[in-house]
Amino acid sequence: MENVPIRGAATVAAEVARVREHWAADALYEAWGAAHDRARVRALLGGLNEPGPIALRCRLRHLLDPGRPGIGEGALAVERARWDTILELETRGDVLLRMGPEHASQARAAFDELAGRELTPSHRVVTVNALLGLAEIARQVDDAGSCADLLERAAALADIDGYRFGRVRALVSLGYVEIVTLSSATAAAERFTEAAGLAEQIGDRLYRANAELGLAECRQRLRDLDAARGHAERALTVFTALRSPGGIGNAASKLGEIRLLLGDRAGARGALEKAAEAFDADEVGLGRIGTLDLLGDLALADRDVSAAVRHHQEAFRLSDEVRFPRGRANALAGLAQAARVVGTWPEARTLGESALSAFRELGDPLGEANALEGLARCALEQDDLAAAVDARFTAVRTIEAMRADLERHDLQAEYRARFEPTYQRAARTALDADDPVALLWLLECLAGRRLAGLIERGAADLGAGPAELLGQLTARADRSWREPPVDPWLDRRTRTVRKVGALAIAGTTAEPAAVALEDLIANLYLPPPASVAPLIEPLPAGCHLLVVEIGLTDRAQWVYRDGEGALTCGERDLGPLGALLDLLEGPEAAGLFLADLAPLAELVPVALSCVLAASEGHRLLVVPVGRARSVPWTAVPVASSVLGERAQVAVCPSLTVQRALQERQRSRVRPAQPVVALWRHPELRNHRLDGFDGEPTLVVDHLTDAAAVRAELDHATADLLVVAVHGRPLPGGGHYLDLDGDAVLAQADCIAVRPPRRVALVSCWGGYTPGAGPDADPVSIAALLLAAGSDEVLATTAQLGDSAHATRFVEMTLHAMFTGDAPAALSRSVRRLLGHPDVRRQPVRHWAPLQIFGTFFDGGSRD
DSSP states (O other): OOOOOOOTTOOHHHHHHHHHTOTTHHHHHHHHHTTTOHHHHHHHHTTOOOOSSHHHHHHHHHHHOTTSOOOOTTTTOOOHHHHHHHHHHHHHHHHHHHTOGGGHHHHHHHHHHHHTOOOOSSOOHHHHHHHHHHHHHHHHTTOHHHHHHHHHHHHHHHHHHTOHHHHHHHHHHHHHHHHHHTOOHHHHHHHHHHHHHHHHHHTOHHHHHHHHHHHHHHHHHTTOHHHHHHHHHHHHHHHHHHTOHHHHHHHHHHHHHHHHHTTOHHHHHHHHHHHHHHSOTTOOOHHHHHHHHHHHHHHHHTTOHHHHHHHHHHHHHHHHHTTOHHHHHHHHHHHHHHHHHHTOHHHHHHHHHHHHHHHHHHTOHHHHHHHHHHHHHHHHHTTOHHHHHHHHHHHHHHHHHHHHHOOOHHHHHHHHHHTHHHHHHHHHHHHHTTOHHHHHHHHHHHTOHHHHHHHHHOGGGGOHHHHHHHHHHHHHHHHHHTSOOSSTTSOHHHHHHHHHHTTTOTTSSSSOOSSOHHHHTGGGOOOOOSOSHHHHTTSOTTOEEEEEEESSSSEEEEEEEOTTOOEEEEEEEOTHHHHHHHHHTSGGGGGOOGGGGGGGGGGSOHHHHHHHHHOSOEEEEEEEEEGGGGSOGGGOEETTEEHHHHEEEEEOSOHHHHHHHHHOOOOOOOOSSOEEEEEEOTTOSSOOOGGGTTOTTOEEEEOOSHHHHHHHHHSOOSSEEEEEOEEEEOTTSOEEEEEETTEEEEGGGGSSOOOOSEEEEESSSSSOOTTSOTTSOOOOHHHHHHHHTOSEEEEESSOOOOSHHHHHHHHHHHHHHTTSOHHHHHHHHHHHHHTSHHHHTSOGGGTTTEEEESOOOTTOOOO
């Protein structure tokens, strides 16, 4: 709705009369009946100044819109009395809305009646305007769900009928609703951007400014304050030129808030004073309430606590008067903050708990998380570390639950980025409290909940539609390989990237597939686990567990569970480790030597180092989180050796995945004569893997083409699938395997398949998606195969050398896998290969990138 305050002396009747007698009313009525004749419409309306009342302005905009559909002669003709009644109802509802939520029932009656007075089935301006009014009522009473539904209906109808001004209004409101309901600046920015473009096309400066103001809010929430300030300043300039008091007040208030966040208190004061002047002192309006809260925040920044309390108390009083629960919640939060500033901690705690309850009633996760942080600070000041841990971890649980409700990956990622300080403070508090259980729970949340959902709920939850679309995309891309490229001068890698982009790998091409892998599994995002205890209980007796996170802060954080089940936690400065991680995540990893990996020793807790120094063969499950996923764990230095020599090492994407692997009901008795399905890229110089031929204990099935590889993944017939191919990383995250000159295996191809229990990916980048960022889910091909049904996947975290040493290492490991657990096989191969001094002096790319992805099962071997 247009935010223009109603003067204290104004009445609904006076406003209705003003519209009926407006200088533009007669011309608009005549133009409406002659809408089929564009020249006549321009003659009648072209010279008019834009009327202020929204009931008139919306019709002026629609009639003059060059993009509106054609109208048959006489299609919009209407009796003047009926026309006046419609304008009266729209105006009555608009005026009552702007008078505050206490008039919501009267406004609803006006818009309900309006909805029944539509003039035409093809230009439903009346219906759209009624829906917009009803949506605004729902917003004022904090019924965000109904508000969003009404706005979506209004936007859809406006789009169908070519009522672009109505769609602009709906989009601007939808942007603000999505900020409130989803707390998503990304989704809201899409609405505001479309609204701004449409407003520009139809020449509506007021709604163009409204969209700019919405974008200012989005950029602020995305922590791009300079861009936010620019949007707010542009909006204020337009509102000032148009003499829109409500627009001036809202834009100046937002600009003051942004300047305050930038540390420009003088600029903030000027903007907020301008906003206060714009909102009529006699008018009880929502904009005035928000400005009072911001003036309170500014006073606190100036250490003028009494003024801050005065402003927040006035905001609370006005909110109570007009029954505006969000204003009450914000005012309570401001009063709690003022109490914290002066150190009256019991009062701050009481006010903070009231604010928390208010935000919870509103379903506002942002407000709830901020209130919980305030309570945590109170608890810390009162030496109640346990209460601080509880408050900060409750905040994380709230955020994670909201992420699980979102169906788009970019929105889930936005939450992670926006609330990063909340996760950081939770980790800090758990470490200060020496609470490994709490830290382990937090790290499990960060480990990747979409993959956890995929393995727990299964690919069937994706629905037939997306899965079928992926199949069509895959087939189409396969066919396109056999057709001449559009640009024959493109290099093969560029063509490959573009075609893999069509296989639903997000962000890799200018024309991504309609369904991206990231969004395909976004709706499987699991809420946070109630407890981590059930996730680690299935581990076999004596198995050690190390969970390491890198990227949340400037330190590495870890939780270690020893063979007896005792948990400890700690952290380490990154130091030289940070620079080494940069190398491991890039092409420089291929040139690293064992000596270069020395900083990785910092990732092994002292207690674990002592265990491994005392004896060999321990089983160690590593759950790497964030940047720790790029670490070649078997090559981590420990006890004058490397982990792969001292222990059997398995790497698992998360504890939830670990439990799911343990709980699969299947026989793990090794067959007397295992069947090995083997595929090798014809262009590989090494990795011929022909040592299996003639082996009496094996049945070797040499796959004939890439289609046979896909068939084996779709419906496994072998005990072990070995694929020796080139692996390629993709720009912006993601990877694929180049099966041969005509086909690739992408991440999306590994969803909804039934792979063999064991898979060996003898390639580069099979188990890690470089470039995806520390907060991305570990949705590598190896991880997706685990989710799809494999128990153990042999894959790499970097480039694997196409060399004789690497071939020997791979063949030793594969042979050992036939007679024992995969982690034990890999450990045995590491010891044998590194037993040759010349190999230790070679780059580690010949062996270190190869890891076992999976877990340990009861009855496994111990070297």
